[in-house]
Structures are given as C-alpha cells and as structure tokens.
Amino acid sequence: MNNPDTPIDRRQKRKLATRARIEEAAYTLFKRGGIEDTSIEMICREADVARRTFYSHFPNKHALLGGLGVSRLYSQAEPMLRQLMEKHRTTRERLEAMIDYIESRFAAFDTIDRELMISAPASFANNPEQQRRISRGAIDSFSRLIAAGQEAGDARRQFSADILASMIVGTLNTLTVSWAIDRDYPVFAKLEEARGMFEALICAD
Known part of the structure; x- marks a missing residue:
C-alpha cells in the first residue's frame, strides 16, 4: 500500500485537482456563454492550463461535457x-x-x-x-x-x-x-x- 506522501499519490492528487479545475472553468463558461460558444482555448485560459494539459484529460469538448x-x-x-x-x-x-x-x-x-x-x-x-x-x-x-x-x-x-x-x-x-x-x-x-x-x-x- 502506498504511503499518502509518496510521489505517485502526490502526482495523482495534482492530476485530479487539475481535472477538477478544468471542469469548474468549463462549467462557469458554459453557464455564462453557452456550450457552443465556449471554445477549448477559452476553457484553458479560464482554468490556467495549457492545451496539451486539457487534452491529457479530455480528448475533445464532447468528452468534457460527459465527464462534467x-x-x-x-x-x-x-x-x-x-x-x-x-x-x-x-x-x-x-x-x-x-x-x-x-x-x-x-x-x-x-x-x-x-x-x-x-x-x-x-x-x-x-x-x-x-x-x-x-x-x-x-x-x-x-x-x-x-x-x-x-x-x-x-x-x-x-x-x-x-x-x-x-x-x-x-x-x-x-x-x-x-x-x-x-x-x-x-x-x-x-x-x-x-x-x-x-x-x-x-x-x-
């Protein structure tokens, strides 16, 4: 069993936190301007993540919608x-x-x-x-x-x-x-x- 302080667990926690930040940013933008008018670039900017980080969590906006x-x-x-x-x-x-x-x-x-x-x-x-x-x-x-x-x-x-x-x-x-x-x-x-x-x-x- 991994110790909570191991690098693997810390990395997983950061990954989950980043995913949650992307989802929260997307929800805010979707609610403000609608799904169709919200781009992945806008979501990345709101969440303060790079596009490659977004794509490491979601292959596209449709997948983000489902995950959210x-x-x-x-x-x-x-x-x-x-x-x-x-x-x-x-x-x-x-x-x-x-x-x-x-x-x-x-x-x-x-x-x-x-x-x-x-x-x-x-x-x-x-x-x-x-x-x-x-x-x-x-x-x-x-x-x-x-x-x-x-x-x-x-x-x-x-x-x-x-x-x-x-x-x-x-x-x-x-x-x-x-x-x-x-x-x-x-x-x-x-x-x-x-x-x-x-x-x-x-x-x-």
Whole structure:
C-alpha cells in the first residue's frame, strides 16, 4: 500500500485537482456563454492550463461535457448518503433528508445542467465500465443505508436492501432524465410522490 506522501499519490492528487479545475472553468463558461460558444482555448485560459494539459484529460469538448455531467450530477450519491448516515438517526429521517437535498439541487439547476444530464449518458456509452462503477456505487450506498435501518428495526425486511436500493436509484435516474428532456416535467411533484413511495416501501416505523 502506498504511503499518502509518496510521489505517485502526490502526482495523482495534482492530476485530479487539475481535472477538477478544468471542469469548474468549463462549467462557469458554459453557464455564462453557452456550450457552443465556449471554445477549448477559452476553457484553458479560464482554468490556467495549457492545451496539451486539457487534452491529457479530455480528448475533445464532447468528452468534457460527459465527464462534467458525471462528476457534477451522477457522482454525488456516496458523499450525500455518508452525510445523511452521520447526521440523521432513523431511516425515515435519512430518506426525508435525501429528498430534501435532491429538491434543493433541482431548484438550483440551470439550462446548462439539463444539457449536462443529457450528455453524461452519452459518455457512458463509450465507457460502460464507468457506467457500471457509478451505478453500482450508488446502489451500494443506498443499500448500506437501508441495511442499517433493517438492522436497527426501522426498515422493512420484506425485500432485500439491494433490491430496494436499485428501486431508489432507478426512480431517481428516471426523474432526472425526464426533467432534462422535458422543461415542463413536474419534477418536484414527482419527487414528493417518490418520497411517499420510498417511505411506504422501506420504513417500518
């Protein structure tokens, strides 16, 4: 196992930090001027990186869009659920807080976020292993939350934690994609409906 201070780990941390800087710069510019009118040169200037550095992380702007969609919109489950486990005591409280968090995210989303939500699945098509890893990670995170509730006695045992977690992830993904492709989609009403369904199927108290 590598020591956290080894050159390899420091190099990896710098690489991840640079990638994050490029993505943040791109998001800022996309939101300000739109995707089509934002060039790779503009992104490099905003992120203060050379073009060759950009291309070492992303082969083109399309790949950047997919990567940005994944990192901003599809990789939040694990840190979110870790916080819910720490801050809330019961399964019901955790599920309530989860829906509250997701609703706050949707309230802050903009046009650019819709485009990123559509772009992210396209990047998965070129990287099925990444899709599997993100999907499995989200399911595993929800499964741990539900399993903890089953052990504590406030979550139903009729279904396995894994199948209930798959139900949650599938529902949330469907709502997200529906909102991205349809500006009139009533996502907040659907999230409230999902809140009731999750609690009815999962909570025992």
